[in-house]
Amino acid sequence: MDKFLIVGLGNVGDEYDRTRHNTGFMVLDAFAKASNIVFEDKRYGFVGETSIKGRKVFLLKPSTYMNLSGNAVRYWMNKENVDLSRLLVVVDDLALPLGALRLKPGGSNAGHNGLGNIQSVLGTDRYCRLRVGIGNDFPRGMQIEWVLGKYDADDLNILEPKIEAACEIIKSFVLCGVDITMNTFNKKK
Numbered sequence: 001m002d003k004f005l006i007v008g009l010g011n012v013g014d015e016y017d018r019t020r021h022n023t024g025f026m027v028l029d030a031f032a033k034a035s036n037i038v039f040e041d042k043r044y045g046f047v048g049e050t051s052i053k054g055r056k057v058f059l060l061k062p063s064t065y066m067n068l069s070g071n072a073v074r075y076w077m078n079k080e081n082v083d084l085s086r087l088l089v090v091v092d093d094l095a096l097p098l099g100a101l102r103l104k105p106g107g108s109n110a111g112h113n114g115l116g117n118i119q120s121v122l123g124t125d126r127y128c129r130l131r132v133g134i135g136n137d138f139p140r141g142m143q144i145e146w147v148l149g150k151y152d153a154d155d156l157n158i159l160e161p162k163i164e165a166a167c168e169i170i171k172s173f174v175l176c177g178v179d180i181t182m183n184t185f186n187k188k189k
Contacts, residue, residue, distance in 0.1 A: 020134040023092040044072035070121025096133025099162035
């Protein structure tokens with residue numbers, strides 16, 4: 001059976017709930033809710049399982065904190081014998097406008113500590129990531145406050161339909177692969 005690992009990046013704890021840096025968690029929570037998947041507190045993270053048309057899908061919200069996400073990713077890839085080509089990391093990105101979605105087959109971590117740690121631990125940047133825009137409307141020197149700041153109601157009105165679209169991208173990634181999914185969704189505005 002084909003196995004996939006979908007990782008949403010974020011930080012555990014109520015103080016991080018609905019912060020921009022937890023957008024990956026928010027996407028996985030929405031995916032889980034739509035599919036009646038329950039997360040269980042397991043080693044290195046909260047894990048949910050489902051299958052989509054005969055493909056086994058593991059959802060992972062690392063409990064290692066953002067900057068050590070690679071340890072959780074490596075552990076679950078090894079434990080479930082998931083091929084690197086079937087790893088998808090959902091991550092917040094301040095280089096994209098709020099709610100913009102971009103699927104990429106690999107590349108730079110663009111200064112994102114979670115992606116940087118995954119790249120370091122796995123020894124490659126050739127893994128798929130779904131970048132979710134959080135915007136960058138902050139004064140110079142206030143980047144940390146921005147990414148750790150909570151979404152307001154206006155932000156969530158923009159973001160929530162995009163989170164639903166991100167869930168469709170995850171399904172397409174599992175069923176069709178990264179190339180077809182990029183061609184389908186990266187063109188949509």
